[in-house]
Amino acid sequence: MKITVANEDIELLPEKAFFWQAEHLLGISDVHLGKAESYQAAGVPLPSGNHRVDLERISYLIQKYHIEKVVVLGDWIHNKFSLSEVVVRDFREFFAVHEHVHWTLLLGNHEYGAHEILKGLPFHLVEEEIEMGPFLMTHGHKNPRSHLFQIQGHTHPLVLLHEGPLRLKLPCFVLERKCLTVPAFGSLTGGYTVRPRAGSRIFAVSDSEVFEVQK
Structure with a gap:
């Protein structure tokens, strides 16, 4: 799904990311890698390895769209306990494969206390x-x-679709007059339900496509 904002074409991707073709730039937000490891540190026996699925999705997008720059709009990791020995090893292998890419991370609220590690x-x-x-x-x-058009993450927006008794919540992009909010990229993330408002557009994300939700 392509939209034009600030006179630039932005493609909203079903992988819950956006592609700025003119800059060969991939944008993602709220990946929350190592969330399972964070829960394990708190005594919750969540199985490990989910971070690999998300890293593979990023690799797929980098290759498919010939990405040169990646911007993460915060919360690359879940918290300072995310970086287990296994996660750190997988990070090293991942970044070594994509050493040609310029990586930018806007530090999110989940990264408090982990800045030195992220360096x-x-x-x-x-x-x-x-x-x-x-x-x-x-x-x-x-x-x-x-005065610039803003692109942000953080809120993990979801949209509720209903037809008669059927109810389905999907991640979504929210487009306002001066702002685009992108969904959480991570596979272990929740979210909050947004409602259509005057002057806004909502684009739901399914497994294979992005489509506009009619008000």
């Missing part, structure tokens, strides 16, 4: 927000002083 990964780390062409990339706060 060991090949990210350009950004504390607050970053301007890229006509866009202001943030984790999730709106900057009322900026």
Whole structure:
């Protein structure tokens, strides 16, 4: 699903990411890698290995769209307990395969206390927000002083679809006049339900396509 914002074409992908073709840029948010390991550290026996599925999806998108830049809009990891020995090893192998890619990470709320650890990964780390062409990339706060179109994550938006007795919640992109909110990329993430509002558009994400939800 292609949309035009700030005079730029952005493709909304069913993998819960966006592609800015002019910059060969892939944008993702809220990956929450190592979430299972975080729960294990708290005594919850969640099985490991889910992070590999998400890393493979990122690799697939990098190869498919010939990506040169990746921007993560916060929460690459779930918290400071995410980086087990296995996760760190898998990260090293993943980044070695994609060493040609320029990586930017906007530090999210889940990364508090893990900044020193994240410095060991090949990210350009950004504390607050970053301007890229006509866009202001943030984790999730709106900057009322900026005239730029904002792209953000953080809120894990979901949309409720219903037809008679059938109910289905899907991840979604939310497009407002000056802001695009992207869904959580991670496979172990929840979310909150958004409702259509005047002046906004909602694009639901299924396994194979992105489609606009009619109000």
